[in-house]
Amino acid sequence: MTPLSALLRKELRLEWRTREAVPAMALFSVTTFVVFHFGLQRDAVDGALAAGVLWVTLLFAAMLGANRLFVSDSEDGALEGILLAPIDRTALYAAKAIAFAAYLAIVEIVAVPAFYLLLLGPSAGGAVPGLLAVLGLADIGIALTGTLVSGLATRTRSRDLLVSLLGLPLLMPVIIAAARATTPLLAAAGPGDLPGRWLAVLALYDLVIGLIALAVFDFLLED
């Protein structure tokens, strides 16, 4: 068993046993859709408005999850154990990021159908393949950035505040590209074409943030 798969199994098992982050994120997403219904005073949304509601909700739910990523490790002392083990620190980052991406995917399995049911018109069914591509690329970006920010903010005095404060500006390119790519998919007249260049932007963001995170993450664990 490689260190990466061991760490990943530990992350997933911990989440399976405690069920701390994922149910809270899913519940938060559904509640936020209801909040948007009343805040916007609309029974159904489409186009840019629908894309905005979906992505703002998913992004805020992701920030909620990013807050928790390192908390149990650093409070219960698992982090020291992992750091004492003779393994590459990058494995810890990779395991956390993969686990976080998996949490986001699970949350979206609940949140996106809920969004269709609660806020979208019935004609939006054909958008699913395109939406899956956008969701996948955006999840990778959110997971990479969220894990880095969480590692940066967890062992500070004001971690809950800092994760969102740092994460939202850093994720601005993701929300720009994801919202632009999703807008034609959720158009009132039925799904339009998926704009490929916004997928390319998402992929580029994932690549750049991934490389930066790999370069600097070790320094967050040096003591």
Add this chain to the structure above:
Amino acid sequence: MYGKGLRTLSIATALTLTGAFALALFYAPMDADQGFLQKIFYLHVPMAIVSLCGFVAGGVFAIQHLRSGDRRHDLRSYVAIHMSLILGVGTLVTGSIWARASWGHWWLWDEPTLVSFLIVFLLYACYQPLRFAIEDPDRQARYASVFAIVAGAFVPLNFMVVRMAQQKVHPRVLSASSNLPGEMWLVFIVSLLGMTLLYITLWRYEMAAKNVRGQIRKLRRRLGADVVAGRSAAPQ
């Protein structure tokens, strides 16, 4: 050591900046569309450029800090970002005034440079909250450096994405250089030089102040006084 030559540098800065503004007012030709209003360009654009370069410089110092483990590089990075934030406030305010006067709105979302600058500013505004939420000085320096590197690399990425998102293109000062008259270019270059000097001078003053504070702290400690570190990036 940071105090050396500060007097000469300050005088040079004051002269260049005064000269630049005098040139902007009396020498540079009036803009055909915008008239006198366009003069804010000689303040706003150099400020924005210097501020962004300062953020990137903060990232470069941070890389040096992580590579060498020398805390002085961290202090340089901290002061560079601090000064850039101050110029950043100036950039946002002057940009807003310019937008109000020439387009009639205090804020324009279809101006990519303005929007990217706001995002970058919001990100860097978290630098100090992050830094001073960490007690241990070594960890504080290391985490701040990690942040400075990530944010420094984020600056060009963010500018690219925001620019792509805007269909309409507004006056792009630097790429429109070909249709900027020669006199305007000259004045702009002098203003940019003045602003760069101002940045370097402020940076040097702040570095000198931080070092003096660190030395005083050291002397006090030697006298047996209780020294409370408090919220300061100065050497312990």
